Amino acid sequence: MNISKNPALLDHLAASYALGTLRGGARRRFESLARESVIVRAQALIWQERMAAMTELEAQQSPSPNVWKRIENLVQAQRAQAAAAPAVAGLSAMLETMRRNLMLWRTAAVGAALTCAVTLMVLPWQAAPKVEYVAVLAGESAQANILVTFDPGNKRLTLKRVGSFQEDEGKSLQLWALPASGPQSLGVLGRDAQVRLTALENQIQDVPALAISLEPKGGVPAGQGPSGPILFKGALLKTTL
């Protein structure tokens, strides 16, 4: 059927397409028609514009003042990096760059102890306020997997997964501080790319390293040490701002 000759049907399909409720085969058919016919394409664009206005209709809310601080810091960190790596754009690209730098560093350091080797990258994070502790946790593959920052002011530990490792459904990753007195649990990680945990500064300061173990789902019971293998480990550095 030639829908460009049936204006009511075309209008309805274009509106459903722009709303997003036109799915599956119907959506794909509409898309190929739009590629072939300028009338169909135009109608789709009109409705996309109309629906886009939906994003303007939510009531205002006030974000925390930290949000601007974070944006400002990231923009400035990007500028600081721009000289060295002009292509850097955005946080994910920044992390990717860090990961690559780390791998280069590792290539250069071949021969050093590979198991649970430790590297620290502080450059982009120095621009962030209040971040005073940083660690990059790496495993046997000698690839950075988890980036940890601790902001003692907000008691917030932030973990970012920068490698491809994802635990199985029935398992959890657990973060440990490794003081001389023995491992202390800092919490169990969710499956998100970014995980936030709460910790006190006295749980972190004077701790030389952090580690991540693979545990049964939900982690080991309180008071016990790690029961599974240590997957990633890294030294903890206190950055001076």
Added chain:
Amino acid sequence: MNTAPSDLELIALIERIAARTEGAERDAELALKALYDATAGKLYGLALRVVSSRDHAEDVVQEAYLTIWRVAGDYRAALSPPLAWMGVITRSRALDFLRRRASERADLHTELDEHVSETVAGNAPNPMDTAQASEQAWALHECLRKLEGKQREAVSLAYLRDLSHGELAEQLKIPLGTVKTWIRRGLESLRGCMGSLA
């Protein structure tokens, strides 16, 4: 933030961001700050509606402004009102976030449900705010107002969270057939109304 900035003011700020050159970014940073002050409340309200958690919505807003900083040069070609352009960027960052979470967590819907029932009950009479909206948004607002509260909720959630009929039925706890009817009638009404206004 008290007086709504005009589209022209917002466009001027976006163009200052786009005009930066390496080594001379100070003015662009000031413009980004001014743009943030003028629009963050709006974009945060939107992000909150899509991801329904303050922490996560703040991450989305952060990503949205970093995107705006990066792609400001594309604005000229977008032909959209500035706030709609920024809104689309924010929605897209928020949807990235939801997709990432959906692939990582199975309990996403449970969490969203609570928020959805809240918004349905709490904001049904007039959930919309045209304080800063473009003309185009004002027209959509007028047309959405003609829908029943629940139909309007279904239509706007379908768009903002990019939900299928099935996902909407699940989140709104309403039979699939009812959702399909609401969306169909909602779209019929919007088509008639937008056709006459725009």
